Amino acid sequence: MLARVAVILSIWLAGFGMAQAQVAESDSMIFTPSKYLLLDKGLQFRITKAINSMYNFDFPTAERDYAVLAIQYPNHPLPEFLVALGYWWRIEVDVTNEKYDATFVKYLDRAISKAEVMFDADEENKEAAFFLAAGYGFQARLYSERKSWTKAAWAGRNALKYMDLSRGEEEFNPELLLGDALFNYFSQWIPENYPLLKPIMALFPKGNKKLGLQQLEQVASNAFYTRVEAQYFLFRLYASEEKEPLKALQISEYLISKFPNNPYFHRSYARHLYAVGRWTEAVQQSKEILNRIDAKQTGYESNSGRYAAFYIAQFNERMGDRVESKKYYLKTLSFGEESESQESGYYLHSLLQLGKFATEEKNKPLAKQYFKEVKKYAKRKHPAHQEARDYIKKNKL
Incomplete structure (x- = not known):
C-alpha cells in the first residue's frame, strides 16, 4: 500500500x-x-x-x-x-x-x-x-x-x-x-x-x-x-x-479555442457545457465529435464517441424524443464495447435507460437483458447495480 x-x-x-x-x-x-x-x-x-x-x-x-x-x-x-x-x-x-x-x-x-x-x-x-x-x-x-x-x-x-x-x-x-x-x-x-x-x-x-x-x-x-x-x-x-463547473468550462473553452483539433479538450468542453446546462451547445459539439470519428480524424475514437453519444441521448430524452434518445444510447453502448469501457458510468446508465424504455414498451425479455448486463458489469455497491435490482423487483421482471 x-x-x-x-x-x-x-x-x-x-x-x-x-x-x-x-x-x-x-x-x-x-x-x-x-x-x-x-x-x-x-x-x-x-x-x-x-x-x-x-x-x-x-x-x-x-x-x-x-x-x-x-x-x-x-x-x-x-x-x-x-x-x-x-x-x-x-x-x-x-x-x-x-x-x-x-x-x-x-x-x-x-x-x-x-x-x-x-x-x-x-x-x-x-x-x-x-x-x-x-x-x-x-x-x-x-x-x-x-x-x-x-x-x-x-x-x-x-x-x-x-x-x-x-x-x-x-x-x-x-x-x-x-x-x-x-x-x-x-x-x-x-x-x-x-x-x-x-x-x-x-x-x-x-x-x-x-x-x-x-x-x-x-x-x-x-x-x-x-x-x-x-x-x-x-x-x-x-x-x-x-x-466549480463554470470554472472548468472557462478553462476547457480556452483550451479548445487554442487547440480545436485536440479530442481530449473537445470532449471535455462538451462535457462541461452539458454540466452547466448549455445543452444545445453540448449537443452541437458532441455531433461534431461524432462527425470527426466518422471522418477518422486523428485522435477521435470510440472513447470520445461514448461521451458524445451519451450527451446527445440524454438531451433527446429530456426533449421527449425517445427514438433519437434510444438511437444514441445504443451508440453509447457500441462505443463502450469498442473501447472496452463497459464498467463506465455512461455505459451503465445507457443500459439502465434502455431497460426502462423496453419495460415501458412492454418488451420484458429485452428489459431483463439490459438489466442483466448492468448487474454483470457494475460492482454490487455501484448505484447502477442497486437501481437495476430495484427496478427488476418493482416491475417483476
Missing part, C-alpha cells in the same frame, strides 16, 4: 511535461542568452509553433520541427522528450489503449539517457535534473495506468529525487511550482477521501488544497513549459473535486 501511495504522489508531483509554448507579444522578439537550453528565449520562440501543433494533434508537423531540433542539439534530451510528450497525448485520449506505450517509453529512455550524461558531467546542472524528473515522472504515470506497481514505484522515486535536485534556479521556479501545487492539493485530498491512508500520509509533509489551487492558477498563467499541464489539472479538479 505504501508503495502505491508513493507512486500516486510521484505522479502528481513529477509527472509534468512540456506544455503550451506561448510567448507574450512584449518579449516575443527579445532573446536573452542562457546557460540552459530550456530558458533560451530564442528557442522558445522557434518551437512555439511545433509545440502548439502537437497539442492540436498535428503530430507530423510537430515531429518534423523536433527532428530539426535534434540535428541542432544532438546531445540534448529536449527533442526526444518532446516526441515522447506527443505520444503521451496520443495515450491520454484513451489510456486503456496500449499501442503507443513502447514508442512512448523508447523516447523517454533516450531523453533520460542524454539527461544522465549531462547530470554526470555536472551534478549542479538543474536542466538535466529537470528532464530526469519529468522523464521518470511520465514513466511513473504510464506504469501506474498499467498497474505495473514495481516499475511505477521505481520511476516515481527517481522522479522525486531529481525534482528536488532541480530546485535552486530561480528562472525554473514557474515550471517547478506545478509539482508543489499538486503535492499541496493531493496530500490533503488523499486522507480526506481515503481515511485508511491517513497514517501513511502522516509520513509526508502537510498539504493545503486551497494553496495548491492558487499555485496551479499561477502556473497556468505564468509558466512557459508547464502551462497546459496546469490548465489540464485545473479543469479536472474544478469539474469533479471542487464542484
Whole structure:
C-alpha cells in the first residue's frame, strides 16, 4: 500500500511535461542568452509553433520541427522528450489503449539517457535534473495506468529525487511550482477521501488544497513549459473535486479555442457545457465529435464517441424524443464495447435507460437483458447495480 501511495504522489508531483509554448507579444522578439537550453528565449520562440501543433494533434508537423531540433542539439534530451510528450497525448485520449506505450517509453529512455550524461558531467546542472524528473515522472504515470506497481514505484522515486535536485534556479521556479501545487492539493485530498491512508500520509509533509489551487492558477498563467499541464489539472479538479463547473468550462473553452483539433479538450468542453446546462451547445459539439470519428480524424475514437453519444441521448430524452434518445444510447453502448469501457458510468446508465424504455414498451425479455448486463458489469455497491435490482423487483421482471 505504501508503495502505491508513493507512486500516486510521484505522479502528481513529477509527472509534468512540456506544455503550451506561448510567448507574450512584449518579449516575443527579445532573446536573452542562457546557460540552459530550456530558458533560451530564442528557442522558445522557434518551437512555439511545433509545440502548439502537437497539442492540436498535428503530430507530423510537430515531429518534423523536433527532428530539426535534434540535428541542432544532438546531445540534448529536449527533442526526444518532446516526441515522447506527443505520444503521451496520443495515450491520454484513451489510456486503456496500449499501442503507443513502447514508442512512448523508447523516447523517454533516450531523453533520460542524454539527461544522465549531462547530470554526470555536472551534478549542479538543474536542466538535466529537470528532464530526469519529468522523464521518470511520465514513466511513473504510464506504469501506474498499467498497474505495473514495481516499475511505477521505481520511476516515481527517481522522479522525486531529481525534482528536488532541480530546485535552486530561480528562472525554473514557474515550471517547478506545478509539482508543489499538486503535492499541496493531493496530500490533503488523499486522507480526506481515503481515511485508511491517513497514517501513511502522516509520513509526508502537510498539504493545503486551497494553496495548491492558487499555485496551479499561477502556473497556468505564468509558466512557459508547464502551462497546459496546469490548465489540464485545473479543469479536472474544478469539474469533479471542487464542484466549480463554470470554472472548468472557462478553462476547457480556452483550451479548445487554442487547440480545436485536440479530442481530449473537445470532449471535455462538451462535457462541461452539458454540466452547466448549455445543452444545445453540448449537443452541437458532441455531433461534431461524432462527425470527426466518422471522418477518422486523428485522435477521435470510440472513447470520445461514448461521451458524445451519451450527451446527445440524454438531451433527446429530456426533449421527449425517445427514438433519437434510444438511437444514441445504443451508440453509447457500441462505443463502450469498442473501447472496452463497459464498467463506465455512461455505459451503465445507457443500459439502465434502455431497460426502462423496453419495460415501458412492454418488451420484458429485452428489459431483463439490459438489466442483466448492468448487474454483470457494475460492482454490487455501484448505484447502477442497486437501481437495476430495484427496478427488476418493482416491475417483476
